[in-house]
Amino acid sequence: MTIDGLVQKALTRRKFLASAGTATAALAITGCSGSSSSSTGGSSGGTTPQDIPDNDVLNFALNLEYLEAEFYLYATTGKGLSSTDALSGAGTTTVPSGIAAVQLNATMASYANEIAQDELDHVRLLQSAITANGGTPVARPNLDLTFFGPLAVAATITSTPTFNPFADPNSFLIGAFIFEDVGVTAYSGAAPLISNTSILSAAAGIQAVEAYHAAEIRTLLVAQASINNSQTYVNIANKVSALRGTLGGGNETMLSSSSIVAANSNAIAYARSTDEVLHIVYGTGGGAGVSKGGFFPNGLNGKITATAS
Numbered sequence: 001m002t003i004d005g006l007v008q009k010a011l012t013r014r015k016f017l018a019s020a021g022t023a024t025a026a027l028a029i030t031g032c033s034g035s036s037s038s039s040t041g042g043s044s045g046g047t048t049p050q051d052i053p054d055n056d057v058l059n060f061a062l063n064l065e066y067l068e069a070e071f072y073l074y075a076t077t078g079k080g081l082s083s084t085d086a087l088s089g090a091g092t093t094t095v096p097s098g099i100a101a102v103q104l105n106a107t108m109a110s111y112a113n114e115i116a117q118d119e120l121d122h123v124r125l126l127q128s129a130i131t132a133n134g135g136t137p138v139a140r141p142n143l144d145l146t147f148f149g150p151l152a153v154a155a156t157i158t159s160t161p162t163f164n165p166f167a168d169p170n171s172f173l174i175g176a177f178i179f180e181d182v183g184v185t186a187y188s189g190a191a192p193l194i195s196n197t198s199i200l201s202a203a204a205g206i207q208a209v210e211a212y213h214a215a216e217i218r219t220l221l222v223a224q225a226s227i228n229n230s231q232t233y234v235n236i237a238n239k240v241s242a243l244r245g246t247l248g249g250g251n252e253t254m255l256s257s258s259s260i261v262a263a264n265s266n267a268i269a270y271a272r273s274t275d276e277v278l279h280i281v282y283g284t285g286g287g288a289g290v291s292k293g294g295f296f297p298n299g300l301n302g303k304i305t306a307t308a309s
Helices: 003-030 054-077 106-132 148-154 169-193 197-228 232-247 274-282
Strands: 039-042 250-253
Touching: 054 106, 054 169, 054 197, 054 274, 106 169, 106 197, 148 169, 148 232, 169 197, 169 232, 169 274, 197 232, 232 250, 232 274
Parallel strands: none
Antiparallel strands: 039 250
């Protein structure tokens, strides 16, 4: 069977599992009341204060889901969230000039469209969960999808900030790779902060789908390297991984044909504190008081917006 055939077979199973996970998460929220030796090392997740209200944690996650949803929607449709999904008072999203949907082959388009819908569903799910828990979901903050250019320079991928993840399929995979592992580690790090067990169960369901996404992107990068007999984009992904590790406390596994899964030596997924996640999405090194930058030029919306260390 060809690689495309294997991918399509896996996609059918994946689609069923992801749908089941999302449905379980939705049911849980409705009931709410109020492996690899090639790891770059680093901590398994920084320390974050444990007295953060659940709705603040969910709004932190919502900011990240807005970012992912915008990226995948622009990549697949050439436009972002509707005003209804972005909520009243939403910020704007800056995109590369002349942006249009990426021209993907049938297999990659299936993955990309599915992930885009998943991320949109996550946005809506978190908004509903916050409302059901007596809170107010934050609107989409100002986002900057042109930050991929400066990020590529910082990762030594290019010498000028011209990298555009919407330009071609391989660049799209790199753009997706930048986000996916961050999402998985962010949900792992947030789990100890959540006190409502129904919300925790739903968040675990979302994390599982994010992990499926990360596995899809990591596998596609390695598969494309095999098909094209070139490690160029795997090497680029590993430069991204190294930069993320520098900004976000390690928590990375270098990508290769024998190292797809991002996990520590005990085969446990990495966790990142809110500080570590903020340093990555703001594109800054360690230090307290960082409250904006990178993909969030004016910062996140909500209570968790600035680094403490």
